[in-house]
Amino acid sequence: MIFTNEEYADIHFCYGFCDGNAEAAVREYRIRRYPNRRLPSAQVFSRTHQNFRNYGLGGNVDHNRNRQNNNNQNRILRAFDNNPRLSSRRAANQLQISKSQILRTLRNNHKHAYHLQPVHHLHPGDPEQRRNKKK
Incomplete structure (x- = not known):
């Protein structure tokens, strides 16, 4: 269950008011202070x-995750700049990042992974030989 910033601030206040006792904080929150709000569990308080x-007052797990994602994004783009023929599978193995994250990063940056497309070598007489084989 996700709460608003105001609710989280009140949850933290009640937890401190009750000296870190989560069960007492639930009672304080529910009975005395906010009887008309939805009730968080004791685990939410702790x-x-x-x-x-x-993570501090202004931060949470998402800030650290965003920083890690930016680092991974830079590593992915550098790898494909250094080797444009790199495949997404090989990049995933080399960088230890999921293939889906690599493809998502490439798509968001308007780049594409290398795809091997075998092509036969054409020689001057090839079209005539093909016509002769079809008859």
Whole structure:
């Protein structure tokens, strides 16, 4: 269940008011302070506090994930700039990134993975030979 920023702030406040006792914080939140709001579980109180400790007031897990995704995106684009004939499968193995993330990054940056397309070598007499074989 996702709460608004205001609700998370109130959840964290109640948790601190109750000296880190999640069960007491649930009772304080539900009975005394916000009887008309939806009720978060005791686990939400402790996780909200832990996320605040780990990531700070303005940050959350998504900021770190975005930073990692930007690093991966740069690695992917560099790999394909260095070797335009690189396949998505080979890039996934080399960079230890999922193939779907590689394809998504390439698509978002208007690039394409290399696809091997075997072509027969054509020689000057080829069209005549083909016509003779069809008869």
